Amino acid sequence: MLLKISDLHARVAGKDILRGVNLEVRAGEVHAIMGPNGSGKSTLAQVLAGREDYEITGGTVTFEGRDLLALPAEQRARAGLFLGFQYPVEIPGVNNVYLLKAALNAKRKAAGEPEVDAYEFLTLIRQKMKFMQMSESFLTRGVNEGFSGGEKKRNEVLQMLVLEPKLAILDETDSGLDIDALKVVSAGVNSLRDPARAVVLVTHYQRLLDYIVPDQVHVLSQGRILKSGDKSLALELEARGYDGVLGQVA
Amino acid sequence: MTRNLQSSAQASSAALRSFEAQWRMRTADALSPVREQAMMRFLKLGLPTQQDETWRYTNLRSLAGHSFSDAPRKTRGEIEPHASVSLLDAKERAATLLMVNGYPLLSATDTTVNGIEVNTIREFSRLEPALMRRFLEPLSDADQQRWTLLNTALFVDGLYLKVTTQAATPLVILHVSTGDGLDNVAYPRVIIEAAPDSKATIIEHHVAQGEHTPLSNSNTLIALGRDSQLEHYRVYATDAGATHLDSLDIRQQQGSRCKQFTIVLGGGVVRTSLEAHLGQPGATLDSYSLLVGHQDRHVDCVNTVTHGARDTHSHQTARAIASDASRVIFNSKVIVNAGAVHAESRQSARGLLLSPSAEIDTRPQLEIHADEVKCAHGATVGRLDPDMLFYMLSRGLDRDTAQSLLVYAFLADVLTDMSVPSARASIESALISQLPDSQVLRNFR
Numbered sequence: 001m002l003l004k005i006s007d008l009h010a011r012v013a014g015k016d017i018l019r020g021v022n023l024e025v026r027a028g029e030v031h032a033i034m035g036p037n038g039s040g041k042s043t044l045a046q047v048l049a050g051r052e053d054y055e056i057t058g059g060t061v062t063f064e065g066r067d068l069l070a071l072p073a074e075q076r077a078r079a080g081l082f083l084g085f086q087y088p089v090e091i092p093g094v095n096n097v098y099l100l101k102a103a104l105n106a107k108r109k110a111a112g113e114p115e116v117d118a119y120e121f122l123t124l125i126r127q128k129m130k131f132m133q134m135s136e137s138f139l140t141r142g143v144n145e146g147f148s149g150g151e152k153k154r155n156e157v158l159q160m161l162v163l164e165p166k167l168a169i170l171d172e173t174d175s176g177l178d179i180d181a182l183k184v185v186s187a188g189v190n191s192l193r194d195p196a197r198a199v200v201l202v203t204h205y206q207r208l209l210d211y212i213v214p215d216q217v218h219v220l221s222q223g224r225i226l227k228s229g230d231k232s233l234a235l236e237l238e239a240r241g242y243d244g245v246l247g248q249v250a
Numbered sequence: 251m252t253r254n255l256q257s258s259a260q261a262s263s264a265a266l267r268s269f270e271a272q273w274r275m276r277t278a279d280a281l282s283p284v285r286e287q288a289m290m291r292f293l294k295l296g297l298p299t300q301q302d303e304t305w306r307y308t309n310l311r312s313l314a315g316h317s318f319s320d321a322p323r324k325t326r327g328e329i330e331p332h333a334s335v336s337l338l339d340a341k342e343r344a345a346t347l348l349m350v351n352g353y354p355l356l357s358a359t360d361t362t363v364n365g366i367e368v369n370t371i372r373e374f375s376r377l378e379p380a381l382m383r384r385f386l387e388p389l390s391d392a393d394q395q396r397w398t399l400l401n402t403a404l405f406v407d408g409l410y411l412k413v414t415t416q417a418a419t420p421l422v423i424l425h426v427s428t429g430d431g432l433d434n435v436a437y438p439r440v441i442i443e444a445a446p447d448s449k450a451t452i453i454e455h456h457v458a459q460g461e462h463t464p465l466s467n468s469n470t471l472i473a474l475g476r477d478s479q480l481e482h483y484r485v486y487a488t489d490a491g492a493t494h495l496d497s498l499d500i501r502q503q504q505g506s507r508c509k510q511f512t513i514v515l516g517g518g519v520v521r522t523s524l525e526a527h528l529g530q531p532g533a534t535l536d537s538y539s540l541l542v543g544h545q546d547r548h549v550d551c552v553n554t555v556t557h558g559a560r561d562t563h564s565h566q567t568a569r570a571i572a573s574d575a576s577r578v579i580f581n582s583k584v585i586v587n588a589g590a591v592h593a594e595s596r597q598s599a600r601g602l603l604l605s606p607s608a609e610i611d612t613r614p615q616l617e618i619h620a621d622e623v624k625c626a627h628g629a630t631v632g633r634l635d636p637d638m639l640f641y642m643l644s645r646g647l648d649r650d651t652a653q654s655l656l657v658y659a660f661l662a663d664v665l666t667d668m669s670v671p672s673a674r675a676s677i678e679s680a681l682i683s684q685l686p687d688s689q690v691l692r693n694f695r
Contacts, residue, residue: 049644073640073644074643074647074649074652077646089638089641091641091642091659092662093660093662093663093666094642094659099642099645099647099655102645102647102651103645103646103647107646142662163645163646
């Protein structure tokens with residue numbers, strides 16, 4: 001089992017957001033977590049990545065059998081967990097590629113590997129940028145500085161491709177993308193699919209799942225996964241809405 | 251020559267009495283009339299106190315009890331090689347002019363360097379007394395000019411530079427402060443004149459040697475002729491025991507452009523003032539301040555920019571970081587005189603607090619007496635952005651690295667506008683060494 005979430009409870013600013021989440025993700029799988037606004041989707045993603053603003057009030061999370069919640073954010077990343085942000089932050093003055101190189105080296109160092117060779121790194125990043133249809137100017141700009149919404153999302157996927165995580169959690173990576181960008185981003189995610197890795201897609205819309213076909217779909221509402229199914233659940237949600245589908249559950 | 255000063259009765263503190271004693275020891279020179287006026291005014295006005303508007307944050311009371319004497323003259327041989335470390339790679343600089351305790355130590359080859367005429371003030375005022383007096387006047391009673399009065403009265407010699415062409419490589423002035431005992435004072439004076447259409451980069455680098463760093467009361471005047479361009483740096487890298495009171499006056503003629511960097515990376519108490527007068531149409535000033543508070547350092551930076559003619563432009567960018575128990579103050583004021591229509595000014599001051607016991611104060615001010623002007627100002631003081639920090643941690647960077655990168659990023663607005671790559675590189679590496687202890691940051695977050 002790559003990721004196992006058991007009865008996870010979390011709160012922020014005195015408010016309970018996650019109220020008993022259970023989820024198991026095996027290597028090789030793609031899971032989609034859908035749900036209405038305010039259901040706790042982004043909180044779940046942030047809690048898994050190690051954001052400290054949230055208080056964990058109950059439950060456990062293991063990642064490859066290790067207690068994930070005991071690790072600080074940077075160690076989770078080095079262990080192979082990646083969060084694609086819903087709103088990637090702009091960091092003017094910190095070079096986009098510099099950050100990526102530092103991130104890759106941090107991971108390699110943790111794995112006992114030597115730092116990446118500068119030339120090799122540039123070759124790698126150029127190749128991945130080409131795949132993501134990003135212009136050369138991304139090499140010299142600050143992290144997400146002045147990027148459009150779509151460019152920021154491509155940049156998130158670019159980082160994921162370079163870091164090759166075991167588990168990628170993509171928080172609404174599809175929102176704000178036009179159809180062409182959606183295809184590029186989806187191709188990026190699909191290129192990472194392999195038997196050793198897993199992807200958790202947090203999304204509002206079924207549209208993304210036309211391009212990245214999930215093994216399982218979960219509906220998160222009021223801090224709990226209320227319904228799980230195969231990809232047809234997404235279509236059902238599209239047709240009948242959350243109320244329609246969840247009404248059945250209740 | 252004996253001097254009788256009417257005002258001596260008011261020289262009440264030990265410091266004032268010692269300054270007056272220094273004055274009595276000076277020999278007369280071509281500048282004596284203006285010096286005497288300056289001394290009388292200084293003695294009459296006394297040391298600035300916290301009641302004076304631009305001295306609210308810096309208490310000099312501890313200086314008053316000291317009896318100051320002139321810092322010694324030194325020979326080249328007495329200056330340790332390590333103190334001559336320049337900010338620049340040798341291939342990037344035209345020359346390094348050495349000033350020790352305010353006394354220029356020029357070598358025979360220093361007379362003309364890459365289109366910049368080099369002279370001592372002593373020599374130049376013998377040749378051109380009237381012109382030199384014009385550089386020293388008008389005297390001002392304003393409280394931010396108080397130490398300029400004393401410098402004018404007491405400087406013995408200094409550097410006069412005249413930029414006559416488009417100089418390709420930067421010139422470095424290395425100011426070394428080195429005392430023989432406690433309570434030395436030095437009066438470095440530099441005058442930079444840029445002829446019409448000339449262009450140059452001049453870097454003033456202040457360092458200290460030895461344990462006893464003199465009180466430094468330094469002054470630089472920059473006079474920019476029509477359509478001239480100057481990039482000027484003043485970099486303070488003295489030690490924690492040093493007190494530095496530095497004044498910079500900039501006078502700009504038509505179409506001239508000045509890019510000025512004030513960089514505080516050292517010293518115990520560092521007070522810098524900048525007084526710029528954009529006196530003719532089309533004059534432009536870009537002023538950058540990079541102020542690093544570290545340990546117990548106290549940095550007080552005061553800028554006053556006067557738009558005295560139409561179509562003048564000024565941009566001030568200040569970035570302050572404060573760690574440990576340091577304190578950084580940045581106050582700027584823009585005055586737009588009547589008639590200075592279409593003047594444009596921008597003041598941007600940002601502070602980053604890196605420890606709970608550090609303090610940053612900043613206040614941009616505007617005084618507008620003309621119509622049709624565009625003036626903007628903004629000031630913020632805050633801590634490291636938790637969203638940025640989390641983003642970097644989530645990519646696997648360790649906390650120390652992430653925090654250091656964010657501090658860099660914060661200062662980038664100033665660093666990226668430096669046109670001299672090796673100056674920027676050495677300033678950056680000096681900065682790194684003063685980034686705060688990560689443990690402190692961690693507790694603070």
